[in-house]
Amino acid sequence: MATRTTLEGSVGIVTPKEYTFGSAADPLELESGRTIYPVTVRYETYGTLNREKSNAVLILHAFSGDAHVAGYKTEQDRYPGWWDPMVGPGKPFDTNKYFVICSNVLGGCQGTTGPSSVNPLTGKPYGLSFPLITIGDMVKVQRYLIDHLGIQRLLTVVGGSMGGMQALEWAIAYPERVRSAIVIAATPRLTAQGIAFNAVGRNAITSDPNWNGGDYYGKAIPSRGLAIARMIGHITYLSEQSMHDKFGRRLQNREQYAFDFNDQFAVESYLEYQGDKFVERFDANSYIYISRAMDYFNLDEKYGSLEAAFRKTKAKFLIVSFTSDWLYPPKQSKEMVFALMKEGKDVSYAELDCPYGHDSFLIETERQGKLFSSFLENLYAHESF
Amino acid sequence: MHTNLSERVFQEIAQLIPSGSRVLDLGCAEGDLLELLSRTKQVKGMGVDIDEKMVLHCVARGISVFQGNLDEGLRDYQTASYDYVILSRTLQVVHKPVLILKEMVRVGKHAIVNFPNFGYLPIRLQLLLKGQMPVTPSLPFQWYDTPNIHLCTKKDFLNLCKVLGIRILQEINLWNGKRIPPFLGNAWATEVCFLLQGSSEGQSYVESIDSRSSLS
Numbered sequence: 001m002a003t004r005t006t007l008e009g010s011v012g013i014v015t016p017k018e019y020t021f022g023s024a025a026d027p028l029e030l031e032s033g034r035t036i037y038p039v040t041v042r043y044e045t046y047g048t049l050n051r052e053k054s055n056a057v058l059i060l061h062a063f064s065g066d067a068h069v070a071g072y073k074t075e076q077d078r079y080p081g082w083w084d085p086m087v088g089p090g091k092p093f094d095t096n097k098y099f100v101i102c103s104n105v106l107g108g109c110q111g112t113t114g115p116s117s118v119n120p121l122t123g124k125p126y127g128l129s130f131p132l133i134t135i136g137d138m139v140k141v142q143r144y145l146i147d148h149l150g151i152q153r154l155l156t157v158v159g160g161s162m163g164g165m166q167a168l169e170w171a172i173a174y175p176e177r178v179r180s181a182i183v184i185a186a187t188p189r190l191t192a193q194g195i196a197f198n199a200v201g202r203n204a205i206t207s208d209p210n211w212n213g214g215d216y217y218g219k220a221i222p223s224r225g226l227a228i229a230r231m232i233g234h235i236t237y238l239s240e241q242s243m244h245d246k247f248g249r250r251l252q253n254r255e256q257y258a259f260d261f262n263d264q265f266a267v268e269s270y271l272e273y274q275g276d277k278f279v280e281r282f283d284a285n286s287y288i289y290i291s292r293a294m295d296y297f298n299l300d301e302k303y304g305s306l307e308a309a310f311r312k313t314k315a316k317f318l319i320v321s322f323t324s325d326w327l328y329p330p331k332q333s334k335e336m337v338f339a340l341m342k343e344g345k346d347v348s349y350a351e352l353d354c355p356y357g358h359d360s361f362l363i364e365t366e367r368q369g370k371l372f373s374s375f376l377e378n379l380y381a382h383e384s385f
Numbered sequence: 386m387h388t389n390l391s392e393r394v395f396q397e398i399a400q401l402i403p404s405g406s407r408v409l410d411l412g413c414a415e416g417d418l419l420e421l422l423s424r425t426k427q428v429k430g431m432g433v434d435i436d437e438k439m440v441l442h443c444v445a446r447g448i449s450v451f452q453g454n455l456d457e458g459l460r461d462y463q464t465a466s467y468d469y470v471i472l473s474r475t476l477q478v479v480h481k482p483v484l485i486l487k488e489m490v491r492v493g494k495h496a497i498v499n500f501p502n503f504g505y506l507p508i509r510l511q512l513l514l515k516g517q518m519p520v521t522p523s524l525p526f527q528w529y530d531t532p533n534i535h536l537c538t539k540k541d542f543l544n545l546c547k548v549l550g551i552r553i554l555q556e557i558n559l560w561n562g563k564r565i566p567p568f569l570g571n572a573w574a575t576e577v578c579f580l581l582q583g584s585s586e587g588q589s590y591v592e593s594i595d596s597r598s599s600l601s
Contacts, residue, residue, distance in 0.1 A: 318444065337451065338461045341431070349451045350440050367437070374445035382447065 011071035042111025043103035047095035060159030066110035092369035109283035128214035158182035160361030189298035201229035227275030239357030322360035393562035412475030490583030499578035504538030550584035
């Protein structure tokens with residue numbers, strides 16, 4: 001049997017790295033005006049940075065993602081990273097050509113400083129004393145990391161969903177440092193509907209008695225609340241069609257209704273499973289902080305208008321949406337495309353006809369892969385630093 | 386259609402466009418025309434196509450492209466935001482030719498339209514003598530599987546432009562890639578190409594589109 005390190009097209013076993021910055025004299029300044037230090041960033045890299053440092057690709061993960069994009073953590077690891085079909089030798093983000101970076105976001109719970117991290121000043125986990133953060137703050141932390149890696153300009157920043165929001169923020173906040181941005185299944189602002197779903201998720205968590213005002217570390221965790229939050233989220237990531245195709249009205253363990261509460265539809269069982277699995281790897285407070293950061297995301301408000309937001313950008317944009325995505329529907333992507341066009345920016349738009357809803361960006365990797373690899377190849381071939 | 390004939394008509398379009406223009410190519414397919422225009426005329430171009438494969442081709446060539454349906458019009462495009470809006474060999478496949486023409490002269494300071502001329506005499510003769518729907522090298526489809534749902538003659542097109550108040554600034558009549566005089570065009574041109582302009586520049590036609598004029 002092939003080992004993890006020799007699997008074809010795989011980056012193999014990956015060892016995450018950490019970078020810590022910030023001090024009392026020089027803390028991280030947040031959009032809210034508050035400061036925090038020190039900040040640790042957990043990240044992974046794949047491939048080799050070339051001498052000109054012109055082949056760096058920064059991948060930005062979505063809400064529940066982490067720095068582990070590709071490859072395996074251990075020899076025994078059953079599942080590869082969350083975008084493994086996209087990253088590796090010969091894959092769309094070809095690690096034979098590009099130096100690929102991905103870091104866990106600020107506020108996360110997968111190695112980067114967040115509410116579950118120990119506050120060095122108190123020796124206890126932050127909990128709700130962790131400052132509220134924004135997508136812009138997440139991007140700022142990534143900029144510290146990119147500085148640390150000695151990269152002046154990224155060949156591309158790429159992400160789906162909340163990762164797409166970060167890609168937008170990168171291109172807007174640091175125009176000189178981004179050659180291109182691939183923005184997938186994203187939106188220029190979270191809509192009332194999006195905020196509403198997040199609010200219900202947060203409510204599920206904070207209603208769990210174990211949540212205890214965010215102070216549950218070392219005790220029983222609010223697992224039921226977090227699982228329900230995940231279940232709600234998961235519904236928004238799928239489409240009616242994909243749920244129908246996957247589960248229909250099938251019962252999980254029975255052929256016929258018994259008309260008791262042990263009747264369980266397949267879709268119910270699936271959501272339960274997703275919820276329980278999520279609790280094992282995610283922190284409830286991170287859920288609250290990161291969903292809040294998304295609620296705050298609104299480019300019009302932050303920059304005056306969408307056009308004003310894009311005015312100073314220098315990146316070449318590739319914006320991608322999915323026909324069945326009702327959470328961040330194509331209309332919202334098109335709005336950004338037209339604002340970019342209005343500002344005379346270089347932008348391309350693809351609307352992929354795909355049945356998997358918002359999650360399409362994780363599932364439909366073949367067609368996206370072709371699109372991204374050709375976009376990058378052309379760009380890299382004409383690269384002049 | 387023959388590649389060399391495509392190239393010929395692309396050259397004709399190219400000579401209508403000054404260097405450095407902003408160009409929108411509706412139904413851009415693989416981006417051949419835009420590629421020619423950016424190479425020879427340094428245009429700042431953007432293509433529109435509905436087909437994912439075509440979008441992929443354009444992206445791979447570094448051509449900016451928008452995946453969209455022309456039948457939805459150009460509602461979100463700013464008035465007079467392009468110097469030239471091109472509709473090359475696409476007029477006959479759109480569902481709403483009136484909408485697209487009105488929108489082209491709104492969004493573009495100029496519009497360029499070229500299409501196969503259904504008035505070409507051999508086409509007329511096929512229908513007359515054989516009593517069958519014409520099939521020619523430039524229109525190679527059977528009636529039941531053709532994407533060409535709005536074929537017209539040069540004369541038909543001129544009449545429509547008159548009704549819509551669209552001015553013809555220049556016309557090019559091609560017989561198998563060779564220029565022929567305009568007066569022979571309706572009967573002998575296999576393909577015609579027009580440089581157009583709206584009746585009053587910058588005027589918004591959006592209202593009349595919304596109210597669904599009798600022509601649409």
